[in-house]
Amino acid sequence: MPGQRKVYMISGGVTKFxxxxxxxxxxxxxxxxxxxxxxxxxxxxxxGIESSRxxxxxxxxxxxLKAASMVxxxxxxxxxxxxxxxxxxxxxxxxIQAGWETVASGRNEVCLVAGFETMSHVETWKGNEFIALxxxxxxxxxxxxxxxxxxxxxxxxxxxxxxRKTKFAHVxxxxxxxxxATQEAKRIMAMVSVKNHINANHNPYSQYPEKLSMKEALGRxxxxxxxxxxxxxxxSDGAAVAILASEDVAFKYTDHPVLIKGVGCGTDxxxxxxxxxxxxxxxxxxxxxxxxGLRYPGVHSFRAGRAAALEAYKNAGISDPKKELDxxxxxxxxxxxxxxxxxxxxxxxxxxxxDFVDQGHPFLEGxxxxxxxxxxxxxxxxxxxxxxxxxxxxxxTGIMQGVFAxxxxxxxxxxxxxxxxxxxxxxxxxxxxxxxxxxxSVTVTIMERA
Amino acid sequence: xxxxxxxxxxxxxxKEVNAKGAALYKNPVGTEDLVILSPYxxxxxHSYAEDSPFFLGLARGKIMGSECKACxxxxxxxxxxxxxxxxxxxxxxxxxxxxxxxxxxxxxxGEEFLKETPFNLALVEFDGVDTLLxxxxxxxxxxxxxxxxxxxxxxxxxxxxxxxxxxFVPSEKPRKN
Numbered sequence: 001m002p003g004q005r006k007v008y009m010i011s012g013g014v015t016k017f018x019x020x021x022x023x024x025x026x027x028x029x030x031x032x033x034x035x036x037x038x039x040x041x042x043x044x045x046x047x048g049i050e051s052s053r054x055x056x057x058x059x060x061x062x063x064x065l066k067a068a069s070m071v072x073x074x075x076x077x078x079x080x081x082x083x084x085x086x087x088x089x090x091x092x093x094x095x096i097q098a099g100w101e102t103v104a105s106g107r108n109e110v111c112l113v114a115g116f117e118t119m120s121h122v123e124t125w126k127g128n129e130f131i132a133l134x135x136x137x138x139x140x141x142x143x144x145x146x147x148x149x150x151x152x153x154x155x156x157x158x159x160x161x162x163x164r165k166t167k168f169a170h171v172x173x174x175x176x177x178x179x180x181a182t183q184e185a186k187r188i189m190a191m192v193s194v195k196n197h198i199n200a201n202h203n204p205y206s207q208y209p210e211k212l213s214m215k216e217a218l219g220r221x222x223x224x225x226x227x228x229x230x231x232x233x234x235x236s237d238g239a240a241v242a243i244l245a246s247e248d249v250a251f252k253y254t255d256h257p258v259l260i261k262g263v264g265c266g267t268d269x270x271x272x273x274x275x276x277x278x279x280x281x282x283x284x285x286x287x288x289x290x291x292x293g294l295r296y297p298g299v300h301s302f303r304a305g306r307a308a309a310l311e312a313y314k315n316a317g318i319s320d321p322k323k324e325l326d327x328x329x330x331x332x333x334x335x336x337x338x339x340x341x342x343x344x345x346x347x348x349x350x351x352x353x354x355d356f357v358d359q360g361h362p363f364l365e366g367x368x369x370x371x372x373x374x375x376x377x378x379x380x381x382x383x384x385x386x387x388x389x390x391x392x393x394x395x396x397t398g399i400m401q402g403v404f405a406x407x408x409x410x411x412x413x414x415x416x417x418x419x420x421x422x423x424x425x426x427x428x429x430x431x432x433x434x435x436x437x438x439x440x441s442v443t444v445t446i447m448e449r450a
Numbered sequence: 451x452x453x454x455x456x457x458x459x460x461x462x463x464x465k466e467v468n469a470k471g472a473a474l475y476k477n478p479v480g481t482e483d484l485v486i487l488s489p490y491x492x493x494x495x496h497s498y499a500e501d502s503p504f505f506l507g508l509a510r511g512k513i514m515g516s517e518c519k520a521c522x523x524x525x526x527x528x529x530x531x532x533x534x535x536x537x538x539x540x541x542x543x544x545x546x547x548x549x550x551x552x553x554x555x556x557x558x559x560g561e562e563f564l565k566e567t568p569f570n571l572a573l574v575e576f577d578g579v580d581t582l583l584x585x586x587x588x589x590x591x592x593x594x595x596x597x598x599x600x601x602x603x604x605x606x607x608x609x610x611x612x613x614x615x616x617x618f619v620p621s622e623k624p625r626k627n
Contacts, residue, residue, distance in 0.1 A: 019460070020460045022460060022463070022475045022477060022483045022485060023475075023477040023479050023481060023483050063488065063490065120460075123464070123561070125558070125559070125560060125561040125564050126560075126561045128558070128559065128560040128561070129560030129561045129562055130560075131560075132560045138498060138501055138613065139501075139527050139584065139613050140584055140613075142612045142613050142614050143571065143584050143585060143586060143613055143614055144556060144559055144560075144563045144566065144569055144571060144586060144614075145559075145560050145562070145563065146556050146558070146559040146560050146563065148556070148558070149554055149556040149559070149571050150571075152554035152556075152571075153552045153553065153554050153571060153572075153573055153584075154552070156552045156553060156554060156597070157551065157552040157573075157597070160552070160597050164597075174596060174598065175596045175625075178596050178597060221557070222555075222557050223556075223557055223558050224554045224555065224556045224557065224558070225554050225555045225557075225592055226554075269533065271527055271584070272573060272582070272584065273526065273527040273573060273581055273582040273583055273584050274525070274527060274529075274533065274581050274582075275581075276534075276580075277580070299551070299552060299573060299582075
């Protein structure tokens, strides 16, 4: 990017994400991930780390204010520059960009990005309440604050715009048409769920690896119509760290650093009810006519994701993401938002997300899914298993994606996972995507093999 | 002091801690972790401030939206300044009838609302208004609801001064099929 120094990721570490880690508090979890990352760059000593950006989402979960200072303290990084980063579900993605900024600006040569969440401290439904407090507490929360409900409202409208009005346009009865479109969307969302759970079977860090079949995926209990249990990520304890360095020092510590090629960030209204109904900010390969009559983003698409991708592609010089990216790790808190995100970040046009899955484009080659996938491997999405199968300890999640992408681009999946089933051969460029608050905050970061 | 129970399943630890206040977790790593109950309750003194007329409106059986004085963008969920042009808005009364813009049925929820499940959420659109309003939709089952369905407002008596003082019900009887 113009006017900025090149920034590289030189190492990473992740704790296994789990429902609960009562044997480790947040400081020890981060320490374990940190020690793992430091072992990979033996010439880097703690004294060589000049600053830290430490992320966690919720003070309610932590029940410890200034927990980031306690991490800084525990890792022995005092009295260096540090700050806490919080941006809802996109906390981890934003922490990586905050680390990138301090190195790109020339302020630091080496910055530690570390994140965690300890969600096991409360029961699941109390946890859902905490998360729902990240919606407007005057107008949204008291109606029945529940994030899965909000995403269900969004995907219902997405189905209406992009299946009801197209594939089911021939069905005359409005209610019948809507119901049939929703059934079709459910089938395709279940495919996403199957993909991510099956990928996770080969990722030892994942919380919910499972040989999930379509029948099982479709048969499990409904949480908020049409989203059922396997289409939704769960709560986790976990930590992840990424070490970033300037070009001057990155190659001193590793022969295989990964360039942070471009960063992007976007926002939208906190309340779903306020989302505008305007026109689509276009990628260069899209035309306004493609979307005539579409009122955008409404509640069906994530304008913040589109804005973040536009900025990141511009900064990374990417003109055709489907060709120029080798994989994507995106924020699939819900199978629905994975499909919506394909469209936001230009893996396909708006309206093509369901077909993109049905044709197999985001599935890995060399993995058995029990599905007929004519075009598999075009661009693998969430080869790690994503949030749905890896878990979502919020402050760690976006950094976890960065670490998995880093290992993919280093070609070191075998070393870190103990098997190379998920290694995308010759991967040169990947995208990580972090998303928060019903799409109110999104980051996109492009990483490239150096 | 009573002997602490040692438990190998964390689920059981949570139960014991809820009942007795403390327990020991024999974790798979081979150490024992002391787990205690740590309650946390707060009463906030919360002012609705510039949003107050909306909640007072619900208490009078009216849904108050806001309209930008400069660009005339109309908000169903009010805000005192326009997000498009930054100008001040003024209050207006929304119609009591609207249409379902999107809907869902929640079978689970946050702890506070878990006892009310299953419940329906709807984003409601109104003629001539640019934004939506989130509310409960009552008196309709999953199979009854659809996008475009006409709904009307019902107000809680007496009011609790919450946004849930208004909910919606179908304007017409659900079709049998």
